[in-house]
Amino acid sequence: MFLGIDVGGTKMQFAVGVGEDVFVLNKVPTPSRYAELLQVVEEHCSEAEKRFEYAGKIVEMGIGIPGTFTKERVVWVPNIPCLEGQDLAGDLRTRLGAGVYLGNDAQLALAGEVWKxxxxxxxxxxxxxxxxxIGGAIMIGDRIVKGRRGAAGALGWLNLDASVPGDKNHGYLENYASGTGIAGVGETHVPPLSTYEIVAKAKEGDSFCRKTMDRAGHLIGAGLASVASVLDTEIIILSGGLSEAIETFKKPMLDSFIEYAAPGVEQVPIVKSELGNLSGAYGAVRLAMVRGDMWIG
Structure with a gap:
């Protein structure tokens, strides 16, 4: 039996793999202390083994984290500071006697989407x-590109305007087309509008909100055209909260993608995630099943 864990800044999602089937378990708050996090994982392992007793013990475990890592150790996770520098794989292996493999959350989300x-x-x-x-991940020849620090695929850092000063904490595309970027535009409105309000009003046809989402869609499409042209990919998958509002920016995104993509690349389909916020947990199960053998780099 295989356990997958998608560790987020506020919640941890657990899932179990038995054969080729995946069973989604409960989601729990992410502890703020490292010892408590280890305890939560241990408790869920025990609960899973009791619930799926017929499948035997958990032999391998995959864990997705929103940051960078080495094979054994977490390096940088800005939203979960208690994990930084910790030997997460080694500590859980000692406690549970199972193989433990780490992965970036976006990379595992892609692994989950390609698998299921x-x-x-x-x-x-x-x-x-x-x-x-804005994050991302890249698969080439059935392998996920990991990168030196486990952070390959950081698509939020695509730069579409070199005349704009760089930001050491956020990439260009993230600054202008993410939920935070859209909220920044909303602050210029009287009264100020949140990202949620802009999306809702855009659906109703509000001019300011439509222009805001059109601009975000245009930038997303141009960014995707750049990376798809470089990699000559087969498919592009959109995930994350704003992907649920794809109808508010789909047309400008596709128009921009077609305009800027290399010949032939404009035919690449852009689709919404099917697994939604469970894709990372599915990918973590898959990482466990292949015993960490899914990477390039």
């Missing part, structure tokens, strides 16, 4: 996660 979601039957794929920020 929108990317099935594709071996070359790009995932862009659009939410508070």
């Amino acid at each position: 979601g929108a990317g099935r039957e594709n071996s070359n794929a790009i995932l862009m996660s659009i939410g508070t920020g």
Whole structure:
């Protein structure tokens, strides 16, 4: 039996793999202390083994984290500071006697989508996660590109205007097309509007909100055209909270993608995630099943 854990800044999602089937378990708050986090994982392992007693013990475990990592140790996770510098894989291996493998959350979301979601039957794929920020992941030849620090696929750092000063904490695309970027535009409105309000009013046809979402869609499309042209991918998958509002920016995104993509690339389909916020947990299960053997780099 295999356990997958998607560790987020506020919640942890657990899932179990038995054969080729995935069973989604409960979601719990992410502890603020490292010792408590280890305890929560241990408790859920025990509960899973009792619930799926017929499947035997958990032999391998995959864990997705929103940051950078080495094979054993978490390096940088801005939203979960208690994990930084910790030997997460080694500590859990000692406690549970199971194999433990770490992965970036966006990279595992892509692995989940290609395995059980929108990317099935594709071996070359790009995932862009659009939410508070913008992240992403890249698959080439059935392998996820990991990168030196486990952070390959940071699509929020695509730069579409070199005349704009750089930001060491956020990339260009993230600054202008993420939920946070849209909220920044909303602050210029009288009265100020949140991202949620802009999306809702855009659906109703409000001019200011439509222009705001059109601009975000245009930038997302141009960014995707750039990376898809470089990689000559088969499919592009959109995930994250804003992907649920894709109808508010789909047309300008596709128009921009077609305009800026290399010849032939404009035919690449852009689809919404099928697994939604469960894609990371599915990918973590898959990481456990292949015993960490899914990476390039």
